Amino acid sequence: MTEIKRILVSQPKPAIIEKSPFFELANKYELEVDYRPLIEVKGITSKEFRSQRVEILAHTAIIFTSRTTIDSFFKICEETRVNIPESMRYICSTEAIALYLQKYIVYRKRKISFADGSFTGLIEQIVKHKDEKMLLTLSEPHKPEIPEALIRLNINHTPIILARTVASDIAAEELKSYDMLLLYSPWDVKAICEKLEASEMPVISTFGEGTLRLATENKLPVKASAPAPGVPSLAKAVDLYITDILAGKQVDTVEFSENEENEEFLRTQQTKLAKKSRTRRK
Secondary structure, three states: OOOOOEEEEOOOOOOOHHHOHHHHHHHHHOOEEEEOOOEEEEEOOHHHHHHOOOOHHHOOEEEEOOHHHHHHHHHHHHHOOOOOOOOOEEEEOOHHHHHHHHHOOOHHHOEEEEOOOOHHHHHHHHHHOOOOOEEEEEEEOOOOHHHHHHHHOOOOEEEEEEEEEEEOOOOHHHHHOOOEEEEOOHHHHHHHHOOOOHHHOOEEEEEOHHHHHHHHHOOOOEEEEEOEOOEOOHHHHHHHHHHHHHOOOOOOOOOOOOOHHHHHHHHHHHHHHHHHHHHHHO
8 A cells, every 4th residue: 555645636735734724734744735726727819719600699608617717707808809808697606706807897787696516506507597599618638418408408508719728848757756646636636647557556545527538547556536425525525535544444446426416406407498498388
């Protein structure tokens, strides 16, 4: 069983290290914890925007799930001289992302709604405004869950790529010097798979369904994962894993399984929308 002494957290270094959940973990187990993003997200150019042939003003609502796509969207609007009307509706995945719109618009004068950060919360907000023609802003690559859900629910929308994710310049030998890599997105998985073979990987810990799915597909040695019942955070997952190996326990590789709650939620939404559609026709 691999002893864990050096951990790489694929996130920016916190402004206040002492407030990081990994600070307490480092003291508890005498760990060396490094913070370093494995990816970088960059906004697209005006030329890349035009190549997608999307008419922004043909839409009445915009869906945002990240600050990067907000920055890229308004930069593109400025460069292409597109003036967004006050009647435009904004649907955001979290309140923090919604508030970030203040950088570009007068917040109190606009139609803005936001979810709680969950997949189901965002879909509920979208369904509430299903009569809008929506522009779904995405990064490339992106998780397929939201685009697939909008297609299944027959939501009138247009996907547009506003940012691209590229791997950082961290070397393969540096990655191998860690005992555990903490990955927070599918793009983190993709970045390390471009540098190391599965057999060369340190122990892997993942956050989020999409991250675990891709790690499993690439046969990575995932030993800790969150969120899970009783395990809300990656810090907690790592804590439990280290506790087990110090106790001499054998820790099995984490396997991916479909989120049945999300699937059931989508089936329910499809049924509701179908009933409303039949009622309108009558």
